[in-house]
Amino acid sequence: MAIGVFDSGIGGLTIHHALVERFPKADFVFLGDQANVPYGGRPGEEIVELTRRGCERLFAEGCDLVVLACNTAAAVALRRLQQTWIPGHRQALGRPVNVLGIIVPTIEAATGLPWEHEAERRGEKVEKLDVLAVFCTPATAASRVYEIEIDKRRQDVAVFTEPCPNLARMIEAGAPRADLAAEIEAHVKAVTTRIGRAPDRAILGCTHYEIVGDLFRAALKPGTPLIHQPQATAEALAAYLERHPEFRTGDAGTRRFLTTGKPGAQHALVETFWGAPLSFEPA
Ligand code: DGL
Secondary structure, eight states, X not given: OEEEEEESSXXXXXXXXXXXXXXXXXXXXXXXXXXXOOOTTSOHHHHHHHHHHHHHHHHHTTEEEEEEOOHHHHHHTHHHIIIIIXXXXXXXXTSOOEEEOSHHHHHHHHHTSOTTOOOOOTTOOOSSOEEEXXXXXXXXXHHTHHHHHHHHHOTTEEEEEEEOTTHHHHHHTTOOHHHHHHHHHHHHHHHHHHHTSXXXXXXXXXXXXXXXXXXXXXXXXXXXXXXXXXXXXXXXXXXXXXHOTTSOOOSSOOEEEEESSOOEEOOHHHHHHHTSOOEEEEO
């Protein structure tokens, strides 16, 4: 039994890295749907179906739990799959399985409040507004999940979402750093102009962006805190597993990497981030 980690491509490795460090003994299977990356510009129903297929594949590999290490899939597909597909699939497999996302832990980290908390003090005077920029794919931006869920919990946080339509594709293709830096600078500038000043904090709301987190840090006002999605997800998974011992994670420490795209090594940007050579099997 193992923990499955799913993304449209290599971005999910940023979450995977934190999970592997947090659960060194667990068995992991990573799946990148690189034949279909990027998801961020696709219609919602396509994202749901691609995500469902990815999860099905990981369950077939023996995973009990699948973490959607992809904001786009989590924002668009997670609730649908949990409501309409997982219950029947659980029955078909005859074992407990589930799919978890990364947005809930990120919002908990951004608000400093547990998910169950919703603001009761509407109408109270806000002394100081905390402006939060979210960089993400167009599909995540269109879902408005960060605005809606943060607004429900914190009256003193204003969310400005900046869709970055090219960035995941460029990172996936291993674009030159100078091109990535220029693209990121343009988005930081665009959101800063829209806000009217620099944001106080930021979320890299697409797992691919963490691979070039240093370029975001360089483009944002020095010292702007970033909410760390991989860390938040690892802590949330630890708490979930504690509450749900029925999900088995394995104990041999195996790591498998599957791709629907080109098997073998990934480009240098990924290996530098991961810190070791990686070889992908065909999915
Ligand atoms: N890494 C993904 C995310 O977190 C998806 C990027 C894409 O496929 O467009 O949103």
